[in-house]
Amino acid sequence: MYRYDDIDRETLADRAAEFRDQCARRLAGEMTEDQFKPLRLMNGLYLQLHAYMLRVAVPYGALNADQMRKLAHVARTYDRGYGHFTTRTNLQLHWIKLRDAPDILDELASVGLHAIQTSGNCIRNLTADPHAGATADEVDDPRIWAEVIRQWSTFHPEFTFLPRKFKIAVTASPKDRAAIRVYDIGLRLHRDDEGALSFEVLVGGGLGRLPHLGPVIRERLPVRHLLSYMQAILRVYNRHGRRDNIHKARIKVLVAALGPAEFARQVEEEWSLTDKAAVDLPGTELARIRAGFAPTGFETLPPVSAAFESAKASDKAFSRFARRNVMFHKTPGYALVNVSLKAIGETPGDCSADQMDVVADLAERYSMNEVRVTYEQNLLLPHVKLDDVPAVHAALVGAGLATANITLISDIIACPGLDYCALANARAIPIAQDIARRFSDPVLAENIGELKIKISGCINACGHHHVGHIGILGVDKKGEEFYQLTLGGSAEDDAAIGQVLGPAVSAERVAPAIDRLVEVYMRERRDGERFLDTFRRAGLPMFKEAVYAEAH
Amino acid sequence: MPRLIRFRDGVAAWAEDAFTAVDDDQPMPQGDVIISLARFQREGRDLLAQGRNLGVRLASDEEPEDLVVDLQRLSVLALTFPKFRDGRAYSAARVARERLAFRGELRAVGDVLLEMAVPLVRCGFDAAQPADLTTPEQWTHAARRFRHVYQRAADGREPAFAERLGG
Numbered sequence: 001m002y003r004y005d006d007i008d009r010e011t012l013a014d015r016a017a018e019f020r021d022q023c024a025r026r027l028a029g030e031m032t033e034d035q036f037k038p039l040r041l042m043n044g045l046y047l048q049l050h051a052y053m054l055r056v057a058v059p060y061g062a063l064n065a066d067q068m069r070k071l072a073h074v075a076r077t078y079d080r081g082y083g084h085f086t087t088r089t090n091l092q093l094h095w096i097k098l099r100d101a102p103d104i105l106d107e108l109a110s111v112g113l114h115a116i117q118t119s120g121n122c123i124r125n126l127t128a129d130p131h132a133g134a135t136a137d138e139v140d141d142p143r144i145w146a147e148v149i150r151q152w153s154t155f156h157p158e159f160t161f162l163p164r165k166f167k168i169a170v171t172a173s174p175k176d177r178a179a180i181r182v183y184d185i186g187l188r189l190h191r192d193d194e195g196a197l198s199f200e201v202l203v204g205g206g207l208g209r210l211p212h213l214g215p216v217i218r219e220r221l222p223v224r225h226l227l228s229y230m231q232a233i234l235r236v237y238n239r240h241g242r243r244d245n246i247h248k249a250r251i252k253v254l255v256a257a258l259g260p261a262e263f264a265r266q267v268e269e270e271w272s273l274t275d276k277a278a279v280d281l282p283g284t285e286l287a288r289i290r291a292g293f294a295p296t297g298f299e300t301l302p303p304v305s306a307a308f309e310s311a312k313a314s315d316k317a318f319s320r321f322a323r324r325n326v327m328f329h330k331t332p333g334y335a336l337v338n339v340s341l342k343a344i345g346e347t348p349g350d351c352s353a354d355q356m357d358v359v360a361d362l363a364e365r366y367s368m369n370e371v372r373v374t375y376e377q378n379l380l381l382p383h384v385k386l387d388d389v390p391a392v393h394a395a396l397v398g399a400g401l402a403t404a405n406i407t408l409i410s411d412i413i414a415c416p417g418l419d420y421c422a423l424a425n426a427r428a429i430p431i432a433q434d435i436a437r438r439f440s441d442p443v444l445a446e447n448i449g450e451l452k453i454k455i456s457g458c459i460n461a462c463g464h465h466h467v468g469h470i471g472i473l474g475v476d477k478k479g480e481e482f483y484q485l486t487l488g489g490s491a492e493d494d495a496a497i498g499q500v501l502g503p504a505v506s507a508e509r510v511a512p513a514i515d516r517l518v519e520v521y522m523r524e525r526r527d528g529e530r531f532l533d534t535f536r537r538a539g540l541p542m543f544k545e546a547v548y549a550e551a552h
Numbered sequence: 553m554p555r556l557i558r559f560r561d562g563v564a565a566w567a568e569d570a571f572t573a574v575d576d577d578q579p580m581p582q583g584d585v586i587i588s589l590a591r592f593q594r595e596g597r598d599l600l601a602q603g604r605n606l607g608v609r610l611a612s613d614e615e616p617e618d619l620v621v622d623l624q625r626l627s628v629l630a631l632t633f634p635k636f637r638d639g640r641a642y643s644a645a646r647v648a649r650e651r652l653a654f655r656g657e658l659r660a661v662g663d664v665l666l667e668m669a670v671p672l673v674r675c676g677f678d679a680a681q682p683a684d685l686t687t688p689e690q691w692t693h694a695a696r697r698f699r700h701v702y703q704r705a706a707d708g709r710e711p712a713f714a715e716r717l718g719g
Contacts, residue, residue, distance in 0.1 A: 007700045007712045014698045038637070039667060121637065151702045151712065157674035158646055158705065161639025227703075238643045239615070273651060278704045285713035 001062060001370055002147050002292030004112040011154065012109040015116060019043045020102035027099060042122070044090075044115030045101055048422050052096040055118040056108060060128035060146035060170070061089035061373040065364035068371050070111045072356035078104055082352045085341060087413055087464055088167070089127050089373040090118055094420050121249075122160050123153035123234070126168040129177045130372040133293060134382040136330035138172040139191035141293045145199075145226065146170045148281060148289060152227050159234045163241035164249035166234070167206075179375055179491035181205045181213045182467060184251050185233065190220065197223045203233060203263065204255030207461035211497045212252040215260035217267060224286075228279040232271035236263070297368055298383070301333025305386035311393075317404070320442060321393050324404040335386050337367070339379040339396060340403040340411065344440040347429045348414040349377035358399040366392050375464075376452075377413055378406065409451040409518070410436040413464055417457030417474060418481070424457035426474025426481035427507075431455055434511040439518075448518055451531040452490075467491035469532045470517060471498045472510060483510050487517070487543060488535050502544050516546040554681035556659075557688050559673060564691035567679065571607050571628055573661075586630050589614050592622070600625055609661065612640045616648040623654050631677075633662035642675045649676035649706040669694035676706030 004012075019039075026036040040046075044055040056071065063071075071091055075083045078100045079093040086092055096104070108114055118125055128146040132138065149168060153159070159166070171178040172189035180186025186202035198220040205214025221229050237251045255263045281289075312319045325338040339359060341349050351359075359379055363371045366388045367381035374380055379401075384392055396402035405411045412435060415421065417428030432455055439445050454468030465471030471486035482504035489498030505513055518531070520543050525534045535543065558567035571584045576591050585599070586607035599606055607628025608619065616623060623629070629648055631641035641660065648654040660672050660680040672680060673695045682691070702712050710718075 005716070007715060010699050011702075014700075018697050035665075121639075154702050155670070155698065156703055157671035157701075158642045159639070160671050161637050161642070235643050239640055243638055243640075275650070281713055282717070284717060288716065 001064060002143070002289060008151075009109070009112065012112065012114050012116075015043075015114065016102065016105040016109045019105055023098065023102050038120065040098075040101075041119040042117070043101070043105065044118035045096070045098075046119065046422075048094065048420055049418075050420070051094065052098055052101070053420070054093045054096045054101065054104060054115060055086075056083075056091045056093070056113060056115050057118045057125035058089050058091060058113075058373050059125055059150045060132070060143050061130050061375075062128075062132075062143060063363075063371045063373065064369050065360040065371070067111045067113055068356050068360035068363065070107060070113060072353040072360065074104055074107055075356065076353040081354075082350055083356070084347070084416060085349045085351060085373050085377050085379070087375045087377060087415070087462060088125060089130075089375055090125060091373075092416070094416070116154060119165075120160075121162045121164050121166075123156060123162075123166045123168065126150060126153070126170065127178055127183075127375055128169065129171040129173055130374040130380050131177055131327075131336060131382070132172070132372075133295065134329050134331075134334075134336050135173060136328065137175055138189075140172045140189050140197055141290075142170040142172040142178075142187075142189060143293050144286075144290050145172075145187065145189070145223070147292070148226065148286070149230070152230070152281075156234075158231075159238060162234070162238055163243045164246070164251075166237075166251065174493070176492045176495070177374075179464070179467070179495075181495040182207055182211075182464070182491055183214060185230070186214050187226075189223070192220075199223060199226060199229075201229065201233075203267075204252040204260070206250050206252040207464060207466050208250070209247055209459050210250075210252065210256075211461070211466040212256060213495050213497065214252070215255065217255075217260055217264035224283075225276055225280055227281060228274050228276040229267075229271055231279050232267045232274055236266050236270055240266075295331075298331045298334065299385075301331075301385065301387075303332040305333060305389075308386040308389050311390040317397075317402075318390060318393055320446070321402055321404040322389065324408065324446070325402075325406045326389060329383065331383075333386055335384050335389055337381040337384045337389060337392055338374075338406045339381065339401050340405055341378050341401075342405055342411050342436065343400055343403045344410060344436045345433050346400075348412050348432050351379070355399050355401055358395060358401065362392055362395055376411065378411070404442060405445060407450045407452065408445045409439045409448050409453060409514075410445060411452070412436060413452075413454040413468070415456050415462035417455075417463075421457060423460055424474060425459075425476040426457050426483065428455040428457040428463055428472075428474060431472060431474075431483065431507065431510050435514050438511045438515065448522070449530055451518075451521075453514070454489075464491060465489075466497045467495065468498060469530075469535070470514065475504050477504065481507050483507065485510075485513060485517075485547070487540060488532065490532060494532075499540055501540065502548050505547075513547045517543055520546045554661075554664075554683060556679060556681055557691055558657075558679045559677075559691075559695070562673075562692070562696065564688035564695065566688055570605070573609065573630075584627070586628055589618060592619075596622065607657075607659070610641075610644065612638050616644050616652055616654070623648070623652055626654075626656055628657045628659055628679075629654060630659040630661045633660060633664055633668075636663045636665050636668060638663075639671075642671055645672075645675040645677055646706050666690055666694055670698065674701065674705040674707045674709070 202214035418424040456463035486498030609630040
């Protein structure tokens with residue numbers, strides 16, 4: 001994995017020093033909260049319902065063991081011993097004291113971590129396919145390009161005060177594991193018959209109040225021009241994006257208002273005037289970054305492991321774990337091992353400091369020192385030998401991290417909701433816990449198959465409810481928490497915005513409603529259909545009737 | 553009246569402001585003036601013919617491209633920040649410097665705060681009228697906080713990728 005050099009490290013140190021100075025001025029009363037607020041937000045420090053929340057960036061979801069241990073140490077020392085991994089692959093610490101924030105940033109900087117651009121109207125921490133470097137279906141390693149963008153977007157002087165926040169996702173696979181269609185910019189790498197790489201560029205996707213799937217504005221952008229083209233997109237947005245209404249300030253609104261073709265024309269015009277050579281990285285720098293992600297240390301192994309197969313044959317729980325959580329690696333004899341942060345009855349995405357340490361140790365010992373954070377709020381050990389999977393599984397069982405439910409009904413995305421967040425209308429976590437408990441029988445869950453439930457505590461949609469197979473949105477009805485259900489959404493290759501099922505229901509009726517929906521699916525499904533497929537074939541009315549019939 | 557800070561070689565200092573900022577409804581005073589784009593389009597030619605030094609103040613929704621050929625005849629281009637969070641002027645500044653080759657004074661006016669020092673200087677501003685009570689010493693310090701930058705902009709600083717080639 002790419003290691004920060006002196007330039008990267010000194011930049012983090014300079015940032016931490018700047019923030020220490022700003023915090024000191026605030027604590028000494030030299031700055032008002034109003035003046036301080038935008039500065040702390042630029043360092044990922046939010047004031048929430050009960051305390052400060054620090055959002056630590058995990059660029060493209062990639063961590064090494066030392067970084068994971070440092071997160072554990074920070075959670076243990078400065079917070080309540082746990083953290084929350086988010087749909088943007090960041091880690092949120094929810095119980096931070098302002099006076100500790102500068103020390104925390106110093107600690108993070110010591111291992112190449114930071115909270116830069118995890119808030120504010122700037123280019124945010126970017127996400128990439130969590131299977132990067134391990135999956136057979138990628139045409140290149142998307143982390144290379146994500147790192148290129150990370151550096152370019154760090155303290156970009158022109159794009160620090162955009163109309164609104166700006167999020168970028170990168171994938172290099174036909175199978176979309178980075179939700180690129182719901183990002184401000186989604187990038188998908190292609191390789192042509194001659195081996196040349198290009199980007200398919202999508203702009204103007206997003207969730208929130210006005211969900212949009214991003215249209216393609218350029219089919220094939222030669223990869224060497226990535227940064228100059230990004231500058232052109234951002235410049236058109238910075239100059240012409242709406243600033244009169246915070247709810248209409250995202251780039252999706254500009255793209256929709258102009259139409260994708262006119263937006264693309266403006267970008268191309270700006271790009272044609274751009275001195276590309278001044279912006280685009282020279283080939284030597286691209287090669288340097290690429291070298292940072294070169295695969296090293298893979299052994300030549302047989303594709304089948306006797307240890308793995310015999311564990312599957314003798315241990316039912318391991319067998320289920322292997323089916324649900326273990327995936328093919330492009331290198332024979334290796335696997336990707338998903339670490340579920342969705343233990344039944346726990347908070348989705350939460351991870352204790354002790355669990356982080358366990359994962360760090362496993363990464364170091366068994367996964368070439370790498371851990372990934374996924375936007376579905378789980379962790380992933382990307383390079384585990386099949387021979388070692390039983391040992392990894394045993395260690396995960398010991399840490400409460402071996403729930404075999406990846407992509408199943410209890411693998412729920414949920415934002416922190418009203419338990420923490422000042423923006424929320426309703427709680428998300430207890431709803432997720434209710435549903436997970438109801439479907440805690442692993443045999444039943446596996447029989448139901450892939451079903452993605454996504455819960456947001458408010459319309460800002462941090463829990464991606466619009467693109468859940470079943471989406472759940474918390475709303476406020478005269479001071480009471482209610483939940484609106486949507487069906488048929490997806491954030492993947494078959495991306496779609498879900499359709500509203502009917503009137504919002506009260507908290508205690510959510511899990512029973514999910515029961516009804518699952519019953520309809522189980523009754524109606526045809527061979528091999530997932531919940532989503534059955535819904536799309538059979539349509540909304542049948543599901544609606546099942547949920548609302550008993551209300552009368 | 554906010555005082556004027558000018559940057560020279562990375563050092564900020566108080567500067568004499570030879571220009572009078574004139575609103576659209578004010579009578580035209582003698583001497584060097586900064587006027588709006590609308591007023592420039594009406595009166596600019598006459599004022600320049602009188603041998604005055606002239607500045608134009610662009611609102612955040614106006615663009616330096618609107619000045620076309622006249623840009624090179626201006627001594628000052630003042631770009632307005634209605635709020636410090638409104639970052640349109642950073643793009644306008646880079647376009648003026650890098651695309652339209654404007655070499656006069658590029659002045660930040662409006663809600664201009666110390667914490668903007670880095671992006672202002674990087675995007676090509678060489679003068680600012682701070683709306684807060686900050687001093688040139690603070691501005692010099694703030695603008696120098698980062699030893700490295702990751703992208704080329706209007707200030708000619710060598711970006712990280714070029715530094716790495718040299719090192």
